Amino acid sequence: MRTPTDLHPPGACTDCRLRQTAGVLPVSKAELVRIQDFRHGARTVRAGGTVIAELSDPRHLYTLYAGWAFRFKTLKDGRRQILNFLLPGDFIGLQAEFADAATHGVEALTDVHLCTFPKAGLWNLFHEHPKLGYAVTWLCASEEQLVDENLVNVGQRSATERIATLLIHLSRRAQRVGLTDADGSFVFPLTQQHIADALGLSLVHTNKTLRKLARLGLHELRDGRLRIVKADALAQLADYAARPLRPVPLI
Amino acid sequence: MRTPTDLHPPGACTDCRLRQTAGVLPVSKAELVRIQDFRHGARTVRAGGTVIAELSDPRHLYTLYAGWAFRFKTLKDGRRQILNFLLPGDFIGLQAEFADAATHGVEALTDVHLCTFPKAGLWNLFHEHPKLGYAVTWLCASEEQLVDENLVNVGQRSATERIATLLIHLSRRAQRVGLTDADGSFVFPLTQQHIADALGLSLVHTNKTLRKLARLGLHELRDGRLRIVKADALAQLADYAARPLRPVPLI
DNA sequence: CGCATCGTTGACTTGGCTCAAAAAGTGTGG
DNA sequence: CCACACTTTTTGAGCCAAGTCAACGATGCG
Incomplete structure (x- = not known):
């Protein structure tokens, strides 16, 4: 705690x-x-x-x-x-x-x-x-990349793929900033409505898709914490290319 | 010419x-x-x-x-x-x-x-x-805004709305850099496949939607030139907020 | 306890996708 | 100028992923 x-x-x-x-x-x-x-x-x-x-x-x-x-x-x-x-x-x-x-x-x-x-x-x-200005530009470009990825997700992938991608992606970002526990789980504050709004899906369909993935044992979402159980299976589902996260500047 | x-x-x-x-x-x-x-x-x-x-x-x-x-x-x-x-x-x-x-x-x-x-x-x-560095950041932030808008489009709007938005938006951007003729028409080099890939739609559905808009007389697309005929109707269809375009830096 | 938010599920509908094929350009070489 | 290949646009038919509507549990809070 x-x-x-x-x-x-x-x-x-x-x-x-x-x-x-x-x-x-x-x-x-x-x-x-x-x-x-x-x-x-x-x-x-x-x-x-x-x-x-x-x-x-x-x-x-x-x-x-x-x-x-x-x-x-x-x-x-x-x-x-x-x-x-x-x-x-x-x-x-x-x-x-x-x-x-x-x-x-x-x-x-x-x-x-x-x-x-x-x-x-x-x-x-x-x-x-200027170096800090350069860092600001860097941060701006990184954020654009996030949006780029989300756009590919929403524009090209199926509901299942979108959700898989989002879960993996958030999990990696959380890990990077040290939010994950030893078992890889982390506080997951999104409601299903947030997921739906991020992925361009309806709330109902988001729920059904999430349940499907959970039933397949790919992830667990309990007590407001998310744990990716089968990361490789999720990644495969999502056609997720796990590019190593680079160190970022901090202002 | x-x-x-x-x-x-x-x-x-x-x-x-x-x-x-x-x-x-x-x-x-x-x-x-x-x-x-x-x-x-x-x-x-x-x-x-x-x-x-x-x-x-x-x-x-x-x-x-x-x-x-x-x-x-x-x-x-x-x-x-x-x-x-x-x-x-x-x-x-x-x-x-x-x-x-x-x-x-x-x-x-x-x-x-x-x-x-x-x-x-x-x-x-x-x-x-540094001033030019600042300009670069500006350009980066502007591009992110483009992607943001496209994401809203793809994530939330219907096919008809997406296409209407895209046509208006490209028309305004073309106008800003002086690509439009007196009648407001301009060279439009996108194939329907490009439109489909930008909006996350299938080629077939893109075609049918474009035809629908053309039949309604909202736009004309002939000889590789686009002319927005009923800009206001298109804008209304798209819930398009016509924010004035600001001057941009150029590197 | 009552109200509000969030998650879950079933039944039904539909916008947009896929498949298939024809029509209309576009460019190239003979 | 025509024949041929290739790309792009159009249209029809049928299907399905995802949306809508509706209802019910679960959880939490004043």
């Missing part, structure tokens, strides 16, 4: 828990100071709460420090598409920086702790520490 | 035809020199040819100077998803810069003329001219 203090960003970036995980690129002392300087404060959003409202003009950028969230777009008639899920270390709010208003919303799946950065400071960051 | 020389990038970036169009942000003289310096040469790819092969490790970045192209991903069994279409001014190859290998391919729809930049020079660009 984690103590609550684990989840709040520390005052000093040098104490950042995320930076101690394996998948994060090391930064120089000077860069770390600059990041700390760019940082504005912290913010907490309750599960289900709004991090960035659709169509708003947010004043902040964020790094997700702890918890899960997702980016989404809503149509006039209420249909909602989840674009991608956000895990600790992900940078939030870049698109909005380059558009008049947020073209998508961001919502917390669990209680979420964020480091906040003033939007106006981004250009300065690029100016004074 | 354009003369062929129009289509080839000029030797000097100061003569760049694209930079004279309305939708492009102005740059300082120094920046233009820096861009020229970053530029490595030019390249032409025939219609149907490969700009970047899937899984390859491309050595170049590109700006699309003239012609149409698209980004795509292919599954093992041959299913293909078109991620987004590329029009003049679009920057190509960023994702590959931050991954081991190109996670997607880029193919020319028409004959295509590209400005080439050495991949290795990108970091220098950020370093020496």
